[in-house]
Amino acid sequence: GDSVTQMEGPVTLSEEAFLTINCTYTATGYPSLFWYVQYPGEGLQLLLKATKADDKGSNKGFEATYRKETTSFHLEKGSVQVSDSAVYFCALRIKEYGNKLVFGAGTILRVKS
Amino acid sequence: DTAVSQTPKYLVTQMGNDKSIKCEQNLGHDTMYWYKQDSKKFLKIMFSYNNKELIINETVPNRFSPKSPDKAHLNLHINSLELGDSAVYFCASSQAATEAFFGQGTRLTVV
Numbered sequence: 001g002d003s004v005t006q007m008e009g010p011v012t013l014s015e016e017a018f019l020t021i022n023c024t025y026t027a028t029g030y031p032s033l034f035w036y037v038q039y040p041g042e043g044l045q046l047l048l049k050a051t052k053a054d055d056k057g058s059n060k061g062f063e064a065t066y067r068k069e070t071t072s073f074h075l076e077k078g079s080v081q082v083s084d085s086a087v088y089f090c091a092l093r094i095k096e097y098g099n100k101l102v103f104g105a106g107t108i109l110r111v112k113s
Numbered sequence: 114d115t116a117v118s119q120t121p122k123y124l125v126t127q128m129g130n131d132k133s134i135k136c137e138q139n140l141g142h143d144t145m146y147w148y149k150q151d152s153k154k155f156l157k158i159m160f161s162y163n164n165k166e167l168i169i170n171e172t173v174p175n176r177f178s179p180k181s182p183d184k185a186h187l188n189l190h191i192n193s194l195e196l197g198d199s200a201v202y203f204c205a206s207s208q209a210a211t212e213a214f215f216g217q218g219t220r221l222t223v224v
Contacts, residue, residue, distance in 0.1 A: 034212060038154075043117075043203060043215040087154055093213075099144060100169055101205075101213055103156040 002027045006090050006104035013111050019077040021107045023064075023090035026071065031092035033057075033066050033073040034101070038087040047075075047088070082111045116140050119204050119216040126194055127224055134189045134219045136204030143208055144168075145187035147179060150201040150218070162187055194223045 007022040025031065035047040035057070048057030053068035062077045073090060090104040117138045126132050138145060146169075147159040161169035162181040176192045187204060201220050207213040 036215075043217040044156075044205075045215070046212045049212055089156065099207060099209065100158055100161065101146075101148075102158075106154040106156070108154075 002029075002031070002092060002094055002102050004090050004092055004102055004104035006088075006107050008105075008107070010108035010110055013080055013109070015082055015111055015113050016079045017111075019075070019080045019084075019109070021075040021088055021090075021109070023073045023075065023104060024071050025073065025090075025092050027092055027094065029094055031094055033064070034091045034093065035062070035064055035073070035075050036089040036091060036103075038089065038106070040086070044089065080109070080111045082113050085109055085111045116214050117204055117206055117216040119202075119219050121219060122217060123220050123222075125222045125224065128194055128196060130194050131190070131192045132194060132221070133191070134202055134204075134221075136187045136189070136216060138185055138204075138206040138214070140206055140214060141208070142206040142214075143184060144206060145181065145184075146205040146207075146213065147187065147189050148203040148205060148215075150203060152200070156203070160187075160189075191221075194221075196223050199223045 003026045032051045034049045036044040037047045048059040050057045050066035056065045064075045087106045089106045091101045144163045146161045159173050160179040165181045178190045181187045201218045203218050204216040205213040
C-alpha cells in the first residue's frame, strides 16, 4: 500500500548547521507531498508542499523537491536555528482515497546553541 | 481566530468510562478528519468525513464513533475506554485536495 519512510531520529545539530531529513514514498496514484512540523506541545503545522513532479516547496528557509524518479521529497535547510527544534513529518495525500494523508514516522530534530 | 479547535485539550479518565472530544473548524472546509498520535509520535488516520458523510473508516475498534452534525463539526465519542486508548487525538480539516489544517490536539490519558 501507500507509505512514507523517513530517516530515523533524533537528529542533533549545532546552530547554523545544514539540515537534511530524508523522505521516500510508495504510492500507486499521483500523490501530493507535504512536510508538517510539530513543535513541543502543539499541533501539526504545514511547512511546505509540492503537488507534482519537479515542484519545489519552500517556506521559512526550508525546501523540498518532489522527485518522481527517486520517489523522494527530502527536506533541507541551509542554516538551522534553535527554534527549529521540533518533530518533522513527511506525508503524502492520496486523492483517490478520500484525500487521506499518510504520514511518515516523524523525525525529531534537536538544535543546540 | 482559531481555525480548527478541539476541546478539551487534556482529558484524564478511568478505564471503562465513556468520553467525547469535540472539534470545530471555521475555515469553510468540506472534509474533516480524526488522527491518533501514539507515544512514539506515529500518526494514523482514524476517520474522515466529507460533507457530513463518512468516507474513511480505518481499522478502529467500534468503541470509537465519530459524529458530524454539520460540515463544521466532527466529534469523536469513545465508549468503554481502555488503557491503550491513551494518546493524542488530532482533528483536521481540508478543502478537497488542499492541505490539511490541524487542531492543537487532545491528550487523552486513561488510568
